[in-house]
Amino acid sequence: MKNPRKFIIQKFTEYYRDNANKIPLPTSYKKREFGFILSDKGIMLRHKAFSEPRFFRDFIKLITPSDVYHSAAYYKHPSREMGKKEWIGADLIFDIDFDHISTPCTEEHEYWTCELCDQAGVGKQPSVCSQCGGSKFKMVAWLCETCLETAKSEALKLIEFLVNDFGFPPQDVEVCFSGHRGYHIHVERDEIKQLDQDARKEIVDYVQGTGLKVSLHGLMPVSRKTGQKIIGPDLNDPGWSGKIARGVYDIIVTYNLQQLKEINGINKNIASLIFLQREKILKTWNTGNPWGSIKGIGIKTWEKLVEISVVNQAVSIDTVVTIDIHRLIRMPLTLHGKTGLKVVSIPSKSLERFDPLRDAVAFNEGTLKVYILAAHRFRIGKEIYGPYERETVKLPMAAAIYLLCKRAALLTD
Amino acid sequence: MLVSKEDFAKYPFIIGAVDYVKRLDLKTDELSQPEFSAIVTRAEARIEEALLDGIIKWESRLGYDIELLSYPVAIIFVSNIADNYLKKRYALAESKRIQALLKEDVDEKLTEIAISIFGWKVKRLPLEIYQPFDFSLSFIDYLRNAPNFHDFRWKLVNKHLINGEVFLQKDEFSRLISEEVRKHIENTINTSPKVELNPLLLQRIEHIKQRLNIRKERIRIKEQPRNIISAAYPPCIKNLYDYLISGQHISHVGRFTLTSFLLNAGMKIEKLIKLYTPISDFNQRLTRYQVEHIAGVRGSGTKYTPPSCETLKTHRLCPGPDELCSRIKHPLAYYRRKIRMIKK
Ligand code: SF4
Ligand SMILES: [Zn+2]
Ligand SMILES: [Zn+2]
Numbered sequence: 107m108k109n110p111r112k113f114i115i116q117k118f119t120e121y122y123r124d125n126a127n128k129i130p131l132p133t134s135y136k137k138r139e140f141g142f143i144l145s146d147k148g149i150m151l152r153h154k155a156f157s158e159p160r161f162f163r164d165f166i167k168l169i170t171p172s173d174v175y176h177s178a179a180y181y182k183h184p185s186r187e188m189g190k191k192e193w194i195g196a197d198l199i200f201d202i203d204f205d206h207i208s209t210p211c212t213e214e215h216e217y218w219t220c221e222l223c224d225q226a227g228v229g230k231q232p233s234v235c236s237q238c239g240g241s242k243f244k245m246v247a248w249l250c251e252t253c254l255e256t257a258k259s260e261a262l263k264l265i266e267f268l269v270n271d272f273g274f275p276p277q278d279v280e281v282c283f284s285g286h287r288g289y290h291i292h293v294e295r296d297e298i299k300q301l302d303q304d305a306r307k308e309i310v311d312y313v314q315g316t317g318l319k320v321s322l323h324g325l326m327p328v329s330r331k332t333g334q335k336i337i338g339p340d341l342n343d344p345g346w347s348g349k350i351a352r353g354v355y356d357i358i359v360t361y362n363l364q365q366l367k368e369i370n371g372i373n374k375n376i377a378s379l380i381f382l383q384r385e386k387i388l389k390t391w392n393t394g395n396p397w398g399s400i401k402g403i404g405i406k407t408w409e410k411l412v413e414i415s416v417v418n419q420a421v422s423i424d425t426v427v428t429i430d431i432h433r434l435i436r437m438p439l440t441l442h443g444k445t446g447l448k449v450v451s452i453p454s455k456s457l458e459r460f461d462p463l464r465d466a467v468a469f470n471e472g473t474l475k476v477y478i479l480a481a482h483r484f485r486i487g488k489e490i491y492g493p494y495e496r497e498t499v500k501l502p503m504a505a506a507i508y509l510l511c512k513r514a515a516l517l518t519d
Numbered sequence: 520m521l522v523s524k525e526d527f528a529k530y531p532f533i534i535g536a537v538d539y540v541k542r543l544d545l546k547t548d549e550l551s552q553p554e555f556s557a558i559v560t561r562a563e564a565r566i567e568e569a570l571l572d573g574i575i576k577w578e579s580r581l582g583y584d585i586e587l588l589s590y591p592v593a594i595i596f597v598s599n600i601a602d603n604y605l606k607k608r609y610a611l612a613e614s615k616r617i618q619a620l621l622k623e624d625v626d627e628k629l630t631e632i633a634i635s636i637f638g639w640k641v642k643r644l645p646l647e648i649y650q651p652f653d654f655s656l657s658f659i660d661y662l663r664n665a666p667n668f669h670d671f672r673w674k675l676v677n678k679h680l681i682n683g684e685v686f687l688q689k690d691e692f693s694r695l696i697s698e699e700v701r702k703h704i705e706n707t708i709n710t711s712p713k714v715e716l717n718p719l720l721l722q723r724i725e726h727i728k729q730r731l732n733i734r735k736e737r738i739r740i741k742e743q744p745r746n747i748i749s750a751a752y753p754p755c756i757k758n759l760y761d762y763l764i765s766g767q768h769i770s771h772v773g774r775f776t777l778t779s780f781l782l783n784a785g786m787k788i789e790k791l792i793k794l795y796t797p798i799s800d801f802n803q804r805l806t807r808y809q810v811e812h813i814a815g816v817r818g819s820g821t822k823y824t825p826p827s828c829e830t831l832k833t834h835r836l837c838p839g840p841d842e843l844c845s846r847i848k849h850p851l852a853y854y855r856r857k858i859r860m861i862k863k
Pocket of ligand 1: 844
């Protein structure tokens with residue numbers, strides 16, 4: 107059987123031959139560092155800089171990288187080694203990847219490949235490889251619809267934070283599908299370029315709800331003449347105060363008795379009390395003070411509910427990416443070496459309608475016969491394929507390349 | 520708005536005050552003349568107050584002119600002495616004086632300083648609607664200084680943030696301005712041109728230096744474990760250490776570097792925590808957690824070593840290598856070699 111890697115490189119070369127000229131370079135590209143993963147060796151080539159778009163385009167046509175990146179940072183000397191680049195500033199970036207989000211669908215996307223031979227399979231890795239006897243495996247991230255949807259809804263949540271809380275104009279918030287498991291969000295505005303790591307950490311903590319103290323949002327017991335009373339934030343409060351109130355409101359509206367009882371740290375009797383009194387609590391939310399409305403629901407209970415509401419509303423991001431002011435990010439319209447899909451930039455208002463498995467397909471032409479070792483069900487475009495096990499199938503090019511990139515299939519002669 | 524002599528004396532760093540002083544066109548030579556002795560005495564007192572109390576008093580009784588003019592003179596003295604600890608301590612003490620004054624001053628003056636001197640985006644809020652908040656400040660400007668205050672109250676996640684603006688009460692806003700003032704003054708000291716001083720003034724400076732040395736010695740005895748040889752610290756660590764004991768902000772990487780260095784040099788955890796906590800806003804529990812984590816008694820159990828010179832350079836923590844630096848690649852290597860050199 108032919109070497110699938112050579113075939114992938116050939117297809118990537120064709121892609122760049124036809125599309126390199128359409129790849130937009132980022133703003134101030136002369137001040138950015140570019141990085142490439144070399145397809146044949148799998149190593150990263152860094153510290154490249156280009157003085158004109160055509161040099162960049164000629165370069166990718168020449169080397170056919172498997173992955174292409176540019177720095178979120180601006181440097182005086184982008185092509186020098188790290189210590190000598192002289193950092194000028196950096197865009198604000200976020201990475202949402204379902205590595206960092208727990209989803210209920212692990213079974214649908216667990217996949218392994220043997221590190222010594224070309225064996226692969228769905229589900230948990232075996233203890234020894236049936237083909238070569240090896241015991242080292244690589245877990246492969248399968249593209250799972252549930253995970254992709256989750257990542258998208260996290261991205262939408264993040265955009266809401268960036269627009270409503272941080273006040274960035276929506277047109278300055280760029281969303282990119284990474285070509286694989288998630289989204290990057292990229293804010294490019296002069297005033298944020300100088301933010302240091304500590305400041306970026308604060309932004310990360312904000313969107314993740316880290317370090318949030320409920321008492322600083324007004325939830326606390328106060329002494330009144332009539333005795334102790336609990337007060338708390340209002341539904342319309344700005345920032346996290348309002349989010350907390352709305353989040354707790356949602357829990358009370360949507361949780362059934364069972365769900366309330368399952369909350370760790372809330373007594374079963376109190377859970378029933380919340381359930382029985384929900385009408386009354388909800389009514390006081392418009393007219394009075396819900397936090398103090400029911401005798402028997404104490405501060406500890408409210409704090410527990412707030413905790414859950416914070417988790418529900420926070421965004422899961424890869425914190426390191428945002429704090430690292432030298433980070434490289436993928437470039438729109440370049441390919442992702444692990445899928446053969448392309449990176450796609452999406453205006454934030456169209457994200458809702460974006461379908462990564464349709465809109466990021468790069469290889470639209472032709473079909474290819476491949477021998478599939480094993481594959482979960484997967485979708486490319488409108489079609490659903492698989493599951494497959496040890497069979498030869500003729501597939502549209504994008505689906506075939508996806509399997510080859512995942513090392514789930516081999517070429518037939 | 521900020522035009523009275525009283526304002527100038529209170530906030531001597533504002534443009535109006537600086538211009539006013541410039542127009543008087545005083546020469547440093549003239550300062551030793553008797554009619555200026557009150558000014559020089561007050562300048563010396565400012566520095567002394569900074570050293571002893573950590574805050575400079577607002578001395579309006581002496582008259583606004585003396586109070587105002589003693590400020591640039593004190594800056595000349597401090598920059599002439601060129602001691603890192605003194606520079607930082609002085610800037611901090613001035614900023615504390617200013618913070619106290621701002622809190623009592625009218626709102627417009629706070630916004631004017633923030634806008635015209637520092638270019639911040641800030642608005643006064645109509646009180647009736649936004650109670651208990653007085654100002655709304657762009658989160659970018661907020662984050663310039665707030666992360667330096669290590670307390671949950673200052674975390675952005677605990678603030679009201681809407682449409683890019685952080686809602687603040689007056690005392691919080693005063694604190695943020697004063698932190699910017701501190702940096703501003705430090706910068707003024709560091710960039711002020713070197714001036715020749717006549718013998719009379721040099722005498723005054725000698726006197727301040729003595730006070731400074733007593734003060735530094737006292738800190739050393741109090742806070743420095745004996746088995747650690749501070750004279751052997753590499754320049755990067757010396758710098759961070761100076762920052763720490765003068766209560767300045769240190770970045771995450773900086774704190775990690777200093778902590779792991781001192782632990783590796785043999786400082787005891789308790790000592791190290793004590794070193795961190797008396798200072799400004801360091802939160803005792805957080806500090807303990809971080810120090811113990813780096814020491815490896817928590818979490819993964821690995822004891823961390825400080826980053827290499829190369830990494831420190833990328834994080835701009837290397838103040839520029841000295842001669843010994845050129846022969847090593849790691850601050851701990853510097854330390855070990857230097858100790859050997861000292862002991863010889
Ligand atoms: S060269 Fe290394 S040891 Fe010397 S100051 Fe720089 S970082 Fe510290
Ligand atoms: Zn095998
Ligand atoms: Zn999944």
